[in-house]
Amino acid sequence: MKDHDMKLTPEEKRVQEAIRDLGVVDADEAFRERLKHDFMRGTIAGRQRPLGFRVALRPAWQIAFLIAVAVTAGFLLLWARGPSWKVHAVLGKGKIIVNDQAVDSHAFARLSELIRARARVQVSEGTELDLLGDDVLLLELASGSDVTIPDRPRRWFTKPLESVLYAGEIRLQTGPSFAGHRLRVQTAEGHIEVTGTAVSVYKGNDFTCVCVLEGTARIGKDEGRMEDVAAGLRKVMFSGDQPSVVTAIEPHHEEELLKFLNRNKGVFD
Amino acid sequence: MQGEEGGRQGGGPGTGSKDPTTRTSLSKETLEAARRREPDALAALFERCFGRVYSLAYRLTGEHATAEDVAQDVFLRVYNAAHQIDPSRDVEPWLTAITHNACRERWRSRGHRLFSRSLSLNGGGGQKATPVNGRKDPELATESAEREKLVMKALMKLPEPMRVVVVLHDYQGVSHDKIARLTKTRHSAVRKRYSRALARLRDELKDVLR
Numbered sequence: 001m002k003d004h005d006m007k008l009t010p011e012e013k014r015v016q017e018a019i020r021d022l023g024v025v026d027a028d029e030a031f032r033e034r035l036k037h038d039f040m041r042g043t044i045a046g047r048q049r050p051l052g053f054r055v056a057l058r059p060a061w062q063i064a065f066l067i068a069v070a071v072t073a074g075f076l077l078l079w080a081r082g083p084s085w086k087v088h089a090v091l092g093k094g095k096i097i098v099n100d101q102a103v104d105s106h107a108f109a110r111l112s113e114l115i116r117a118r119a120r121v122q123v124s125e126g127t128e129l130d131l132l133g134d135d136v137l138l139l140e141l142a143s144g145s146d147v148t149i150p151d152r153p154r155r156w157f158t159k160p161l162e163s164v165l166y167a168g169e170i171r172l173q174t175g176p177s178f179a180g181h182r183l184r185v186q187t188a189e190g191h192i193e194v195t196g197t198a199v200s201v202y203k204g205n206d207f208t209c210v211c212v213l214e215g216t217a218r219i220g221k222d223e224g225r226m227e228d229v230a231a232g233l234r235k236v237m238f239s240g241d242q243p244s245v246v247t248a249i250e251p252h253h254e255e256e257l258l259k260f261l262n263r264n265k266g267v268f269d
Numbered sequence: 270m271q272g273e274e275g276g277r278q279g280g281g282p283g284t285g286s287k288d289p290t291t292r293t294s295l296s297k298e299t300l301e302a303a304r305r306r307e308p309d310a311l312a313a314l315f316e317r318c319f320g321r322v323y324s325l326a327y328r329l330t331g332e333h334a335t336a337e338d339v340a341q342d343v344f345l346r347v348y349n350a351a352h353q354i355d356p357s358r359d360v361e362p363w364l365t366a367i368t369h370n371a372c373r374e375r376w377r378s379r380g381h382r383l384f385s386r387s388l389s390l391n392g393g394g395g396q397k398a399t400p401v402n403g404r405k406d407p408e409l410a411t412e413s414a415e416r417e418k419l420v421m422k423a424l425m426k427l428p429e430p431m432r433v434v435v436v437l438h439d440y441q442g443v444s445h446d447k448i449a450r451l452t453k454t455r456h457s458a459v460r461k462r463y464s465r466a467l468a469r470l471r472d473e474l475k476d477v478l479r
Contacts, residue, residue, distance in 0.1 A: 006460065012467045014478040018420045019439035019470075024320050025327040031337055032323075035344060036315045040308040044345040 085131050085149055087112045088267070092143070094127035105129075115149060122146045123168070135175040135268050137161075137183065140260050142169040150183055160184045160193070169202040169253075171260045174215075175268040189237040190244075193218040193226065200257050206239040211253040213261070220244075300356035306348070314360065315344065321361065321441075322368050328436045329372045331425040342371040365441060366451055369433065376429050416477060423473040431466035434459055 008016065038044040090096075090105045097103070098114040098121050105111075105127045115121065115131065121141060123129050129141040131149065141147055145168025150161035160182040163170075170185070174196045183194040185201050189208040192201055197215025201208065210219050211234040219235045220226035221244065229235045229246060234253070237244045295303075295317055302310030319340065326339035346367050354360060424432055433452060437443040445463065449456040471478075 006464065008467065009471070011471045011475065011478065015467050015470045015474060016439050018416070018474065018478055019424070019435060022328060022417055022420060022440055023324075025324040025333075025336070027319070027323045027337065027340070028333070032319060035341060036312065036319070039315050039344045039348055040311045042306060042348050044341060044348060 085115055085117060085133050087115060088130040088132040088138070088264070090130070091128040092126045094124035096124065096127060096129060097122040117149055117151045119149050120147070121149060130264065132267065133175075135177045136181070137175060137178060138173045138264055138267055140171040142171065142256070144168040145170055162186065165201055165203045165208075167203050169200060169256075171198075171200040171257055173198040173261060173264070187237075189239050190219065190221040191223070191226065197231075198257060198261060200253050200260075202253065207236055209234055209236045209250065209253070211249045211257060213249065213254060213257045294359060297356040300354055300360065304352055304354045304356065306351050311348070311351075314347070318361065318364050319344075322364055325365065325368045325436070325441060326372060328421070328424065328440050329369070329432060330375065331421060335372075335375055339368060339371045339375060342374075343367050346371070362443075362447070365437070365443065369437070369451060372433075373429075419477045420470075420474065423470050426473060427466055427469060430454075431462050431469070434462045435466040435470070438463055 035044065087108060090108065090111070092105065094105050095102045096105050096111060098111070099119050101114060103110050103114065105124075111129075121129070123141045123143060123145050125144050128143055131139045131141070133139070133150075137150070139149075146166040147168070147170055148162075148164045150163040151159075161184065163183065163185045165185055165187045172183070172194065174183070174194065178196055181195075185192040185194070187201065187203045187208040189203075189206075192199070192208075192210050194217050195215075197217050198213045199215075199217050200211045200213070202211075210217060210229065212229050212231050214231050216228050216230050218226045219229050219237070221237055227235075227246075232249055233246055234249045235244055235246045295313060299310045299313050303314045322343050323336055323340045326336035326343070327333060330336055330339065343364065347364065354363075424436065427435065430452070434445075434448055437448050437451070438445065443451070445459045446456055448454075449459045452459070454462075
């Protein structure tokens with residue numbers, strides 16, 4: 001819609017005219033000449049009346065109080081962010097790509113630097129990567145996986161942690177401090193919501209298979225069709241209209257999950 | 270940078286008048302020289318733009334002292350960013366954007382609020398606005414000045430976001446679309462503000478604009 005499409009009353013049109021009729025404003029001639037002179041020579045001074053004398057007007061105790069509040073808020077925010085992700089173990093030799101930066105799997109220090117919440121990580125064939133979010137979550141990125149790392153779990157805010165699995169398989173185990181949190185893993189075929197459990201999620205070409213080894217996970221194609229899947233079961237969701245299937249846990253996935261748990265036994269102790 | 274921040278549809282302060290400060294545009298050569306900060310070119314740029322910058326600053330802030338500060342800020346910024354002038358584009362939208370930003374910074378500072386309060390107690394002091402449509406008759410000129418004073422008073426009663434929209438649109442001739450870009454606001458919000466501003470001004474000036 002153009003400006004002239006506005007329907008104005010005759011009174012409003014008169015207002016418009018009155019503003020349009022406002023003339024050029026004369027500046028003080030001496031000021032104008034001085035400014036022109038300074039502009040030509042590049043010698044214009046900064047502001048005559050400083051914008052920010054807000055702080056200068058405050059008494060010292062107010063400034064000290066504001067600094068104390070800011071420092072406390074900073075600490076609280078840092079504390080509330082919760083644990084960060086650490087590289088716990090790397091198995092096999094290959095490349096790990098973190099946000100498009102390829103790193104050798106044995107470059108542990110570099111990997112630790114790069115891996116952050118929401119980073120996209122691709123693990124090459126023959127390599128596995130275990131990440132530990134303190135005593136909150138243990139996450140294994142299996143060979144060939146492509147996944148975004150969940151946000152740091154926050155201590156006060158229970159917004160679900162989000163992760164996207166694009167390809168391959170992840171295995172995860174929640175730790176003692178996970179209580180009260182939710183982790184949502186998203187794939188092209190559906191959502192998996194974890195509230196305390198050990199599961200693996202495998203993303204195939206046109207399906208997602210979720211195996212639940214411990215606890216219960218809520219799994220569904222969308223928010224409206226989530227269902228609880230208990231330990232010992234798996235749910236397979238397909239792309240398209242093919243209905244999801246819940247059956248006994250897939251033996252190979254169970255075996256890999258058990259290996260993962262055994263390998264990391266005591267990690268949360 | 271230049272030309273991306275604002276825009277002008279034409280006209281000048283105000284768009285219903287012939288403004289001597291906007292009668293000719295600067296040549297490419299002058300703008301090239303201004304890029305190199307050559308004094309003569311800067312003088313030409315100043316002559317061409319000062320009236321527009323100062324008038325806009327005054328119409329937005331309602332105070333000569335603040336308009337002077339804003340003009341000083343604007344020309345300081347222009348000098349510092351002269352190398353970014355694009356000779357193929359009109360510099361005025363850029364200057365409008367800088368002027369608007371400088372006014373906004375003033376409004377945001379508590380210092381300005383305290384200062385403007387003390388100024389308004391002193392009557393805002395300073396020079397007067399000159400109607401540019403060449404009224405010679407003293408009676409008409411007095412009437413016009415009185416009317417302008419009331420219009421300005423009504424403008425100053427508007428909240429700043431509304432005033433910006435109405436001044437830029439009707440006084441500077443900037444389209445709503447470009448105001449939206451300049452103020453980083455949605456086009457629909459600009460139109461709404463403009464419409465509300467006109468309604469308020471209509472009520473405020475109902476006895477004046479009969």
